[in-house]
Amino acid sequence: MSYTLKSNTYQIEISDLEDSSFQDFMLVNYANSRKIIIVDENTNEYCLEYLITTYDFLKDAEIILIPEGEDSKVIDLCAQIWDTWTDYQIERNDVVINLGGGIVSDVGGFAASVYKRGLDFINIPTTLLAMVDASVGGKTGVDLGKYKNQLGLFVDPKAVYVDIAFLQTLPIGEIYNGFAEMLKHGLIVNAKHWEDLSILVEVEQEITIEHIYTSLSIKNGIVLEDPFEGGLRKKLNFGHTIGHALEGHFSIKDPISHGYAVALGILAESFISFKKNFITLSELNEIERVMLSNYESIDLSDENLNDIFQLMKNDKKNEKQKILCVLLIGIGQSIINQEISEQEVLESLEYLNRLHQEEKKLEIK
Template sequence: MDPIQANNYSIYFNDDSFVYLENLLKAETYSKIFVLVDENTNENCLPYFLSNLPTEIDIEIIEIEVGEENKNIYTCLDLWHTLIELGADRKSIMLNLGGGVITDLGGFVACTFKRGIDFINIPTTLLSMVDASIGGKNGVDLGNLKNQIGVIKEPKSVVVITKFLETLPSNEMRSGLAEMLKHGLIYDKKYWDKLKNLNDLNTDDLDVLIKESIEIKNKIVSEDLTENGIRKSLNFGHTLGHAIESYFLESEDKKALLHGEAIAVGMILESFLSLKLNLISNEEYAEIKYIITDVFEKVDFNDVDIQKIIDLLIFDKKNEFGKVQFALLNKIGEIKIDQTVDNSLILLAFEDYLQN
């Protein structure tokens, strides 16, 4: 597959990724390579990656614990200290080998260490391939509030090696699929239509669909890196989805949801809001709800859950002047940004979601 050109970097695929990395490491004068992994990618992805990375530069492996709960400033502090102890300097490079937590957090650590060192994102989950690793957003959570601390700085490059998907459990694959479905809903109805027939796809089809999803996100981000306009469209499903994800993460009596599982609920809820604001038709809403619920199990909410989720909306980082901002569908394949919605409609959206 040909590389995708972003604003100031390129996205490489499969075998071309290793060719690119080998040439880069020969051409640049890096003092050390630091590979950031979690427990899963250390075991399942790192051996294959290193065996295909010929270089004479010293390599240090840094491992963190798995999970969104570790995407915080305390982990960053540990990593900054570790980099110092291992002799990192401004000519070091960090390779972030993992899912969205690794690329988000690793990018932030690299951007802030000695005022910035080069970093490359090497996503190993479907979610990080089509979303987290693309677009230059790097950051961490503040308590249970998603992505409150961070910077926008693009990586040196992104390399997508779809072989890593062979190591993923089915729920992680579905989590990434949520973002692919979102890209179709907000930008390209033809792409959405392709994703409606998932049972008929083979591995080669998936590689092509992954690249198309990345192309959609890259086109949006390239127009609006700092999220003042069209990039807000990528927030569809995320205003309520992030609040749901945060609530389930902090609740002792709830099982934490994967990002894509929460976003899937958010997309159904926000599609309902789009319907009630006369932006999409009943037929479009029924199709969206059917397709997403066919892939993702329904999540249960009680009245207390719903009220606490609504209370969390005010902390969404996209809000402006104290108002909760939604990106809603204008029809399948189009988006309308900066929409405000009454809480009464949000309650109706949950009520509709919970119906059989």
């Protein structure tokens, strides 16, 4: 099975890598370029060998190995990469292949886009989250302190190759990280996708290439209409306003993953949608049921909820000091630029905590 999507300036192929146009694309466009492959510790171990032993043109590639995890998404690490490229005498027509999850594609895409005013880069995502989200859409960037993606650029990759075989070695927790973004895709614009994904747990079935293709089509379709996030693209931020604040809040003492933070953000922002009478109680209950059957609730009882709210004040999506959020107006429908108040945010965090207390009570019974 193989699928192709056209984005603004590049093509996304979803198939076995060996059945894709990867080899031809590289030979046509980069025959005389030096190849740089960026990996992290895990993709170095699980994914790199396949790539360099399958493709002769990659056997002499320069390998840039970065530590795994969000701590690598910093400007200091990019500076080390740029120093290395300078030592290697990397030139403007050389090409970078980002082989990894969202960390590798964010760091690699950003480092490539800035170096000598821009090297070409290609994404080969190896996590579910990167396959359905981070590898497409042209956003690259790094964090600044506890503020996520504070420094970055919109730059398209030259091509994206999605091969779900890479998921075989991915830990299950990482599958759930990507799954949160897929559920979000359904909730914001496609009720059928939400429905298809929401029954997977009940019927004990796995995510398929078709599910990945549908999610990618949703993301790509939105990005095509609004590449620089002037309007429609903001829909993709559903779950991320509160999600990012939770991720930032916990980042220092007890980090939670991006996908889990988004899942919690989806719950909190659905609650605000309900409080504003945009969705019904039965819709909220359905979202609650699906999210909690896939993700644990979180204990916020010892947290300073106001600290989480303060983080939201620095969100890039804010305008004129107002916290703007995407809210649901039904399952499969959403609305952008909704102002949310401090009280609504705090109530939604209390709601998350209440869900946790209720789950704990059920466990004790």
